[in-house]
Amino acid sequence: MAMTLQRRLVDWSLVGLLIVMPALVLxxxxxxxxxxxxxxxxxxxxxxxxxxxTWVVGGLGGIWSRxxxxxxxxxxxxxxRAENDELRKQLATMSRRAFDATALEDLxxxxxQTPADTVGARVIGAPLSPQFRVLRIRIxxxxxxxxxxxxVIVGTGPVGRxxxxxSDYADVxxxxxxxxxxxxxxxxxxxxxxxxxxxxxxxxACAIEWLERQAKPEDxxxxxxxxxxxxxxxxxxxxxxxxxxxxVARDDxxxxxxxxxxxxxxxxxxxxxxxxxxxxxxxxxxxxKKRSEPAFGGRAL
Amino acid sequence: xxxxxxxxVAYVLCVFVAAAWRLVAFGPIYDAVPxxxxxxxxxxxxxxxxxxxxxxxxxxxxxxxxxLISGAPPGLCALVLGLACLVARGVQQRIYVRGTAMxxxxxxxxxLVAAIVALAIRALYHVPRASWSxxxxxxxxxxxxxxxxxxxxxxxxxxIDAAYARTHxxxxxxxxxxxx
Numbered sequence: 001m002a003m004t005l006q007r008r009l010v011d012w013s014l015v016g017l018l019i020v021m022p023a024l025v026l027x028x029x030x031x032x033x034x035x036x037x038x039x040x041x042x043x044x045x046x047x048x049x050x051x052x053x054t055w056v057v058g059g060l061g062g063i064w065s066r067x068x069x070x071x072x073x074x075x076x077x078x079x080x081r082a083e084n085d086e087l088r089k090q091l092a093t094m095s096r097r098a099f100d101a102t103a104l105e106d107l108x109x110x111x112x113q114t115p116a117d118t119v120g121a122r123v124i125g126a127p128l129s130p131q132f133r134v135l136r137i138r139i140x141x142x143x144x145x146x147x148x149x150x151x152v153i154v155g156t157g158p159v160g161r162x163x164x165x166x167s168d169y170a171d172v173x174x175x176x177x178x179x180x181x182x183x184x185x186x187x188x189x190x191x192x193x194x195x196x197x198x199x200x201x202x203x204x205a206c207a208i209e210w211l212e213r214q215a216k217p218e219d220x221x222x223x224x225x226x227x228x229x230x231x232x233x234x235x236x237x238x239x240x241x242x243x244x245x246x247x248v249a250r251d252d253x254x255x256x257x258x259x260x261x262x263x264x265x266x267x268x269x270x271x272x273x274x275x276x277x278x279x280x281x282x283x284x285x286x287x288x289k290k291r292s293e294p295a296f297g298g299r300a301l
Numbered sequence: 302x303x304x305x306x307x308x309x310v311a312y313v314l315c316v317f318v319a320a321a322w323r324l325v326a327f328g329p330i331y332d333a334v335p336x337x338x339x340x341x342x343x344x345x346x347x348x349x350x351x352x353x354x355x356x357x358x359x360x361x362x363x364x365x366x367x368x369l370i371s372g373a374p375p376g377l378c379a380l381v382l383g384l385a386c387l388v389a390r391g392v393q394q395r396i397y398v399r400g401t402a403m404x405x406x407x408x409x410x411x412x413l414v415a416a417i418v419a420l421a422i423r424a425l426y427h428v429p430r431a432s433w434s435x436x437x438x439x440x441x442x443x444x445x446x447x448x449x450x451x452x453x454x455x456x457x458x459x460x461i462d463a464a465y466a467r468t469h470x471x472x473x474x475x476x477x478x479x480x481x
Contacts, residue, residue, distance in 0.1 A: 011354045015353050019361075025376035029375040042366070
């Protein structure tokens, strides 16, 4: 029992000493204000362990933040992609509308300048050749509005003529088709001719055959000369720019043969004007006659 | 030897938790690192059977190490953990820590006692501190964090005690949380 009591005394004495020691150390450290030599030595010993643990944990944290936490980023990325797709669709729609608006503005200008009855039409189809060349276009006007042979134009020039008419739509033969023919004139030289399509699979090139060859060399057709409709044949209004001479194929005898690159890019035509009647003749009573008679079959007005 | 092992493991755990806590914690306990030192001191005090001196000595040593790595004035944590060990020793005969809920509650109690003792010592020694509201809020958050992590740490210490058991009976008692 005495031993037990003695052991307890020693034990509690040690406890007291152990409690007093840190109190003294605390007081000393507060009065000193900087680590003691023993503190520094212990820090030096324990620093590698702390650095190692921090390195491992930092590495794991980096893996977490760079890879595992990317789950949220993936979801966010998916949302952004969907939003991007939606915005691209909207942009494409807006671009198409802007293009249509521009085309309609051009058409409105042409309509004002054309002294003939016209009707607007939208292109609803365009069969392509294997070279992705538009062979003909289809418009949304049927037999109630248009008739075969009626000219089709856009702001930049002639497109072609209506070939076949169905109940709700009509096919237009392009000026580049071999079956097409338009009376044209070269304003610089005054030479007249008939523009026909060459029907090439990879271009919209046309040709003017039997173009009168002028006597003076400077009056002959050259590459780059502008070609416009002559207004003869009572179909296309005069002065519509058909295109430019791209090649002089034959330049001998009485006639020249040239190739013309059309001004109208038919692959991009989305709206067009159909001329319902031929141009009115010069008439002193034009002020009283507002409308011309239909020239291409009957139509409902 | 057992006390030395617990102190060493507790020190490594302190270093690890101090580095890793910000990665796993979220919300208000993000800045409140669990008081593993107080948990260790309480375990040593609670499981001290014959000699209290070794338990207090281990607690003071661990507190001193924590002072060094935490940047606190050397002696502050050592004194706090020594006293926390004595408090745990004082309740040894009155409380039986068993089960997760009880362990969490006791861990919270120990952390709260350690925080109050630390505040008192800092006031006594005129150690600079923040406003009372901030200090009390931080103490509350540390208490919660310590309670959350307490059962895990407790289990580690029980395993260490079981490893040092000389008989199966001692081993079972250690795993049950009884004093070795």
